[in-house]
Amino acid sequence: MELFDIGANLTHESFAGDLDAVLQRADDAGVVRMVVTGADERGSRKALALAERFPGRLYATAGVHPHVASDASDDVIANLRELASHDAVVAVGEAGLDFNRDFSPRDSQRDLFERQLQLAIELGMSVFAHERDAHGAFVEILRPLRDRLGAIVVHCFTGTAEELDAYLDLDCHIGITGWICDERRGHHMHDFVSRVPTDRLMIETDAPYLLPRDLKPRPKSRRNEPSYLPHILETLARIRGEPPERLARATTETANAFFGL
Numbered sequence: 027m028e029l030f031d032i033g034a035n036l037t038h039e040s041f042a043g044d045l046d047a048v049l050q051r052a053d054d055a056g057v058v059r060m061v062v063t064g065a066d067e068r069g070s071r072k073a074l075a076l077a078e079r080f081p082g083r084l085y086a087t088a089g090v091h092p093h094v095a096s097d098a099s100d101d102v103i104a105n106l107r108e109l110a111s112h113d114a115v116v117a118v119g120e121a122g123l124d125f126n127r128d129f130s131p132r133d134s135q136r137d138l139f140e141r142q143l144q145l146a147i148e149l150g151m152s153v154f155a156h157e158r159d160a161h162g163a164f165v166e167i168l169r170p171l172r173d174r175l176g177a178i179v180v181h182c183f184t185g186t187a188e189e190l191d192a193y194l195d196l197d198c199h200i201g202i203t204g205w206i207c208d209e210r211r212g213h214h215m216h217d218f219v220s221r222v223p224t225d226r227l228m229i230e231t232d233a234p235y236l237l238p239r240d241l242k243p244r245p246k247s248r249r250n251e252p253s254y255l256p257h258i259l260e261t262l263a264r265i266r267g268e269p270p271e272r273l274a275r276a277t278t279e280t281a282n283a284f285f286g287l
Contacts, residue, residue: 085285088106124160
């Protein structure tokens, strides 16, 4: 099976000492393509540099996460526009809203989310979006712009059935992580994740975060990495009642189409 991890934070400091080994394990596990998430201006530059080191295998996003929206520079959109001009950058983001912790004021989050959506419209690029505990405000901003936007994925979806239906009604793609393997927090999704059409379903690790809780044997490190993507796929396939090989092929084809590869 060839898999595509649409969201991995490979510029995270936890990968600094053994990134080559991490990539080799991913390759051994059949994870042939990965998108390195850009979560702020500096991180987006690092994601691009990493993607350019591994052409055809790694790609990057360019964006500012809502956690750090208030720290964005005055030139943030110009900086993201320049980064997005590089072939290895395949989406604007990680952009969105996070009202779970409110690390940035909500007004700052809303403003920068809309500005990044406008940039995606200008550039004709896909959007890699983040939403946590902010569904209503997210939809309020997205809906009036949706007809002008291209593809958008709500990455690391962890919401309710009603929220999923609303995103599907807005023609959003859905990214599923190891959250679905968490019996404490992700089990509710088992009841409705089959509603996502295969041509709008993608998988991701969000490494180094969200290590699947049911991995056996349990890794000594709490760090998640792309080589664990097959476990997420197999869990998702079991829940959806689909052969893993078919779901692997479908999610990889969907990801390639979403990112224009």
